[in-house]
Amino acid sequence: RKEVEQDPGPFNVPEGATVAFNCTYSNSASQSFFWYRQDCRKEPKLLMSVYSSGNEDGRFTAQLNRASQYISLLIRDSKLSDSATYLCVVNLGGGFKTIFGAGTRLFVKA
Amino acid sequence: DAGITQSPRHKVTETGTPVTLRCHQTENHRYMYWYRQDPGHGLRLIHYSYGVKDTDKGEVSDGYSVSRSKTEDFLLTLESATSSQTSVYFCAISGGTQDTEAFFGQGTRLTVV
Numbered sequence: 001r002k003e004v005e006q007d008p009g010p011f012n013v014p015e016g017a018t019v020a021f022n023c024t025y026s027n028s029a030s031q032s033f034f035w036y037r038q039d040c041r042k043e044p045k046l047l048m049s050v051y052s053s054g055n056e057d058g059r060f061t062a063q064l065n066r067a068s069q070y071i072s073l074l075i076r077d078s079k080l081s082d083s084a085t086y087l088c089v090v091n092l093g094g095g096f097k098t099i100f101g102a103g104t105r106l107f108v109k110a
Numbered sequence: 111d112a113g114i115t116q117s118p119r120h121k122v123t124e125t126g127t128p129v130t131l132r133c134h135q136t137e138n139h140r141y142m143y144w145y146r147q148d149p150g151h152g153l154r155l156i157h158y159s160y161g162v163k164d165t166d167k168g169e170v171s172d173g174y175s176v177s178r179s180k181t182e183d184f185l186l187t188l189e190s191a192t193s194s195q196t197s198v199y200f201c202a203i204s205g206g207t208q209d210t211e212a213f214f215g216q217g218t219r220l221t222v223v
Contacts, residue, residue, distance in 0.1 A: 036212075041198075043200060043214035043217055044200075087152075087153065091204065098141060098143075098202070098212045100155070100212070
């Protein structure tokens with residue numbers, strides 16, 4: 001079983017749609033969680049951190065469920081520019097190992 | 111932007127030749143990683159390092175070796191390049207004293223002909 005698992009997609013949605021991605025992780029000692037975005041032919045970059053209380057950044061909402069060991073990302077009112085691959089990333093805390101999911105592809109169409 | 115650079119950014123090489131890719135960081139982060147990314151597979155971990163001279167294998171390590179003789183440098187070597195190793199290679203770092211965020215290099219596009 002992979003340490004971080006994501007649905008690879010692709011998710012094809014129309015502009016204005018709401019789309020949700022889930023990610024599960026296997027190590028219950030994981031302490032820090034992130035969503036990264038990767039555009040075509042570019043390196044992944046941090047989109048947002050994920051906190052137990054849930055956090056929101058504009059149209060993006062991230063949630064963490066420690067009991068079930070999953071993380072979610074909700075994108076509301078999708079834009080064409082949201083088309084990218086979204087990576088779930090888990091860190092074991094402090095200076096410990098960071099584990100990356102393989103990513104979920106999103107295509108937003110006009 | 112985090113101080114992480116990869117070199118070369120593009121390379122074309124012949125089958126059977128050895129190739130070394132370099133990742134250099136100026137952040138003094140403990141962990142360094144090498145990934146390859148191919149269509150339909152996402153990021154796949156090749157090797158990672160948790161300190162100078164401390165490395166471990168990832169899920170696709172066959173045909174690759176790594177070395178880390180200094181905190182700032184992590185080298186990936188394709189011992190005898192094959193066409194199946196044509197890919198985009200990303201280096202990443204994590205493990206700063208306070209910040210657990212990971213940073214990626216810009217990638218190296220390698221073509222083996």
